[in-house]
Amino acid sequence: MLAGAPSSHMSSSVSTSQGIFPTSRIGSGESPNSGASSFTQPIADMNENDETDLLSISWNQDYGCFAAGTSHGFRIYNCEPCKETFRRDLKSGGFKIVEMLFRCNILALVGAVANSHYPPNKVLIWDDHQSRCIGEFTFRSDVRGVKLRRDRIVVVLEHKIYVYNFTDLKLLHQIETLANPRGLCCLSHHSNTFVLACPGLHKGHVRVEHFGLNVTKLINAHDSQIACFTLTLDGLLLATASVKGTLIRIFNTMDGSRLQEVRRGVDRAEINSIALSPNVQWLAASSDRGTVHVFSLRVRVSGEDSLTQPNAFQGPALFHQNSSSSLDPLISPNTGANPNSSLSFMRGVLPKYFSSEWSFAQFHLPEYTHFIVAFGSQNSVIIVGMDGSFYRCSFDQVHGGEVVQQEYVRFLKFENRPK
Structure with a gap:
């Protein structure tokens, strides 16, 4: 189902599965529904020897947690004290952008180049409470950044920024910028x-x-x-x-x-x-x-x-x-x-x-x-x-x-x- 179908001059498309969004705290340790997605949640100690590349690090909105995008998925850490609270590993590759929404179950994910299922020009809105993707944004160029508020999703491309409503993924604003590779x-x-x-x-x-x-x-x-x-x-x-x-x-x-x-x-x-x-x-x-x-x-x-x-x-x-x-x-x-x-x-x-x-x-x-x-x-x-x-x-x-x-x-x- 298409929500907010783009006009011909836009360089993005948006899709969503159903209503958005029930919220719960991420890192609760609940197992995902069997077969709900290709994500798995192994039990692992944060001090183990990892064969994992770190692709990105980012704070949540109140700086109480940080997210790490890795070559195999993503991990969430609490800050005080520092402790891994949650992780998801993929067989298909990792994520170069992991954006949290405070500490709730909703995350925005952008795949790394080597991710065969989730390319770097696509933003996934992932609901970990339901263990599934509840919305996608696809663009003609790589996504450079994603920012979340409780009421908005902001997607950053190299020359453009899109602002969407969180509840229905409707496009609200477009902003032109100077080249913005960061x-x-x-x-x-x-x-x-x-x-x-x-x-x-x-x-x-x-x-x-x-x-x-x-x-x-x-x-x-x-x-x-x-x-x-x-x-x-x-x-x-x-x-x-x-x-x-x-x-x-x-x-x-x-x-x-x-x-x-x-x-x-x-x-x-x-x-x-x-x-x-x-x-x-x-x-x-x-x-x-x-x-x-x-x-x-x-x-x-x-x-x-x-x-x-x-x-x-x-x-x-x-x-x-x-x-x-x-x-x-x-x-x-x-x-x-x-x-x-x-x-x-x-x-x-x-x-x-x-x-x-x-x-x-x-x-x-x-x-x-x-x-x-x-x-x-x-x-x-x-x-x-x-x-x-x-x-x-x-x-x-x-x-x-x-x-x-x-x-x-x-x-x-x-x-x-x-x-």
Whole structure:
């Protein structure tokens, strides 16, 4: 049955089996119905010697779990403590994209090139409670990214982004972008604000869609191409980095103004991940230089009227003001300050990096490994690497300095191979 049949100019087709979606928590350990699909669920210890390639890693929406796409399927891990909670293995190949929907039974899956049944130009909406695929999107080109909200499915191609309604898979929006091979896109996750950020049509620009307000904001974030960005969970703040990887900038998504700029370093680096803490006091960034940097944020924002009340999983504390669009940056008295150069008093005379805000705390990792970073409970920093490593760390919120490792787990081992 076809849901939302595409018009002739569209490069996608959509199919669905029946009603969407009963929800249950993933990783409950329930066995799938016999013969329901080609997936199997072997019982395995997370510290076994795996003959598996790691293809991707990604957080769920509240950063309490992460998904690993492997050459044989996918696995789901809890973060605190780090523990494999669920896996599915395939005979036909693996998945290069595994997108969770919080901790429920619904996942979006995109096959790897070697996956004979699920090619990389197809998105599967998989319901693990029913142990079957309940929807498919097929495109003429490879899928670069998928993002989920409880009410929307967003599919990222190299030059286009499609936004679908979750309940009936109907196409709602199409957005043209600059070449986007990284599949850059992020969403807000408050129930009553829907904000989407993606590359614009010009180098260094980020397009921000406030769908609930029917407002589009184009932010000229960097002179170079965008490499990485993230939104706060309410979508009111945007943090960006370019392919140079030296500066990270924080913007107000309502009016596009720059609120703060921090410096990762002077040498070029590939920034792989940016994270904002739930209380918006801290920003963390990981790069191929082997250091995770933590920065103190000076911005506080006032959100739209009638925003949902925040909690630990929904986003920052919002300081409501009379204006529904006021997002004035305020000085926060509760965080340490990022260090500046001792020559910062000569601002405007010496090169710009002498007056930059440098990182407040740092954690050192192997170089040239792709790591993603997030904030856990009590401002802990969680780091997951494509080398199969997991770190949970803490930092001194007053004095900063070196981040202290609290937990290390090898969640996926690569025996008899170069590390």
